[in-house]
Amino acid sequence: MDESPANCMLPVELEREIFELAAFLYPECMPVLVLVAQRVKSWIEPLLYRTISIHGHTTHPGFSRLPLRAVAKLATFNPAALRDHTHHVCFVNVFMDDVIADFLPRCANIVDIAYMQQWVRARKSLLDGPPLQRLSCILQGLRPIFPWPDPFDGGHPFFSRITHLDICDRQITDWRTWSGLAQIPHLTHLSTSALMSDSVVQGILKHCRVLEVLVFLYSSQIALEDGQVRLEHIDDHRFVRLVVEDRLTDWETAARGGEDYWVVASTLVKKRQGGGT
Secondary structure, eight states, rough: OOOOGGOSSSSSHHHHHHHHHHHHHHHHGGGHHHTTTTHHHHHHHHHHHHEEEESHHHHHOHHHHHEEEGGHHHHHOHHHHHHOOEEEEEEHHHHHOOHHHHGGOTTTTTOOEEEESSSOOGGGGGSSOOOSEEEOOOOOGGGSOOOOOOOOOSGGGGTTOEEEEEEOOOOOHHHHHGGGGGTTTOEEEEEEEEEEEEEHHHHHHOTTTOOOOOOOOOSSSSHHHHHHHHHHOOOOOOOEEESSSSSSHHHHHTTTOOOOHHHHHHHHHHHHHHTOO
């Protein structure tokens, strides 16, 4: 098949834009799009590998939602694509630390890691990867990879480029223990679904100098309303409470360039700064 530009019915730039838009709007079609032509594969394959979630068990596997048994196949099928194009990785109910430790070093350009619905005992190999910009995890699960005094060291190089941090710990009660959050140099976005004490909330809002938004996440509107009374005294335009029913879908949306809860929260904060409610 002759794929030269002279034989394309549309200008190559326009054709590429059409295929990339199709991949954005219908990401489930990407495995088929890469089969259309070699030039299309060169455009779409980076998008196909950019966002991956690995599931300990899933009843609905898909092109980017991989069952645990598929990880080894993925690593051997196209290691170059994994190395060059994978930027966002999410682990859902993956309790095998060795699998995580083996997979992450294969993603040389990763910037975003999320651990959902699980306790993760991280390994030191996590420190050898590229600096992360986004992280969602149980922070106490990081204790094995570097000494974590009380309070933990937010100035550790591991946190040096973190801008978005989602804390999945169940309870956050003592600001002295968590005051290291104020040492994370570029932390602009912080979220949690944990039970967080007033001292920690006030400590974050007072001492995290570049913080733009603090988001409390709830799984339902009922849960949000239940927590409203306890938090209604907090008067800071950066403090936002949101309902996110499907965290994985929200994470996938952001990883592909769409609007997630961070965007919604930031929009609310800017509106408040402009005099809105």
